Amino acid sequence: MFGQRKACVRIVKGTTRDAAGLREAADRWHRDVAPGARGWLGSTGGVTDDGVYIGLARFASEKAAHRNDKRREQIEWWDRTSALFGGEVTVNESTDVETFGHDGSDQAGFVQVLQTRVRDREAVRPFLPQEAQDTLARLRPDMIGGLFCVQPDGVCIGVAYFTSREAAREGERTEMPPDYKAWRDEQMAHFEDDAVFHDLHDFWLHSP
Structure with missing residues (x-):
């Protein structure tokens, strides 16, 4: 769904x-808006059990994302879709993206x-060094990848x-090797806040 x-x-x-x-609405975007969205690489969206929606749309470049924002089809779609939310909706973007x-x-199931929030970005670049990725690939086959x-x-x-979900819960109980634990503990010192996890039990995935 996402390219390197x-x-x-x-x-x-x-x-x-x-x-x-x-x-x-996501299916409608994929059907009616995506065909003209040049540079769109894929989307993930979903809702947690307590009603938190998180959606991510990946584009080949910042220019491609902003170009899509100006399309009539995108504006009309968002005007209709935004009515499905209650309260404030935040829209942010990042061009500092890593995949693993x-x-x-x-x-994905x-x-x-x-x-x-990361305190020192350069200290954790990359977020997952190749050694850590190799360990996860060996011991956590339930984890396909991510970004x-x-x-x-x-x-x-x-x-x-x-x-x-069941495989992920089982994988969380996997005993990781000491060198991986030491790397993870050192890495966490570069983040300010405890991570907040959102499980998207109701989710959808789209690709070009």
Whole structure:
């Protein structure tokens, strides 16, 4: 769903009581708006059990994302879709994007989003060194891959794609080797806040 290339990710977050309506809106975007969205690489959207919606749309570049914003089809779609939210909807974007594993996958059976804030970006570039990725690939086959997006204000959004919710829960109990634990503990010192996890039990994935 996501290619290994420089990209711009648009991140939308809000609350809703109409997950089904947002799913239908996402399908409508894919059917009616996506064909003219040059540079669009894929989208992930979903709603948690307590009504938090998180959506990410990835474009090949910032220019491609902004070009799509100006399209009549996009403006009309958003005017209609925004009525499905309650309260404030935040829209942010990031051009500081890293992928890991097999990136996103349209075959994922479970998606989890984490939000935190990075204190020293350069100290955790990359977020997952190759050694850590190799360890995860060996010990966490439930984790297909994912991406990290850092916004200009330091807010970090991570998305992980799993084979299933049950496999992910089982994988969380995997005993990781000491060198991986030491790396993870050192890395966490570069983040300001405890990560907030959002499990997208009702989610949808689209690709060009």
